[in-house]
Amino acid sequence: MAEELVFYSNPMSRGRIARWMLEEVGAPYRTEWLTFDGSMKSPEFLAINPMGKVPTIRHGQTVVTEAAAICAYLADAFPQAGLAPPPEKRGDYYRWLFFAAGPLEMAVSLKAFGIEVPRKRERSIGCGSYAAVMGALSLAVTRCPYIAGDNFTAADVYVGAHISWGLQFGSLEPRPEFKAYWDRLKERPASKRATAIDDEEMHRQLQAAKG
Template identity: 65%
Template structure:
């Protein structure tokens, strides 16, 4: 019997990334929708994630938080979905998963809050500066295809989600390379199912 998988989320959160990943896997899972504030800060949920944030998953006795970590874990836990390269071919896969979770998100969020590190600060922080992050990401997408392998992987779920959200909200600069990549990776039934589920949950909460 397969271990139960519980998905803790809010449809207006990074949980949308994990929802997409779960739909790519095509496995059964139970969704626990949490409201910001009370439910996320309840003792019951803080036992799952002391940060009081979503998403998180509980798979059997294993708790995983942080969207990129959840995507990587799920790709390994359900290898038949083919969403991770073979172990010895994961250099680019790990690189871009954690580039998007680290420098990309940090640079984008800094810019959105009006934080512009000076030259000395750029040396000390992992994301450097916004322009360098955008150029690095763009170079990775030259030539089309996918971010880390010849086929779609969990890295495309995560990197694609960051790019798609950034373009939609004007927090990632509009470039043809970024737009084309987002259109390419989101043109999938699993993405459409995931978006529909979260959009429906948002409407139900209104």
């Protein structure tokens, strides 16, 4: 019997990244919807993820948190989906997957909060400067059709989700190469299925909040 795959999420969270990856994998999974100030902070969920945050997955006895880690784990756990390059060709795959989880997210968050790192201190912070991160991201999406080469991988799920949000909410510069890259991803059936599932639940929660 296959190990149960449980997905803990909220439709207004980074769980949307993990949902897309789960849909790309195509393995059956069960969703547990959590609320930010309620069930995410319950003793039951804190025993699974002490951070009290989503996304989180439980695959049999294995628990994985953090969206980038979930993408990488699922690609390895379900190799039949073909979402990770062979181990000897994973340089760009790991490089850009964790670039997005580290420098990109940090630089975008600092900018969103109006925090500017002094030029003389840029070497002390992982992202350096917002301008440097944007330049690196431009390189990442223009070198090849996809982040890790000619084929779509889990790294494209993670990087693509960040670019989609960044273009939608204005946290990324609207560079044509970012739009062109996202245009190559947004019509994927798994992305559309994931968006439909989360949008439906988001609508349900908003309606419930209105009473």
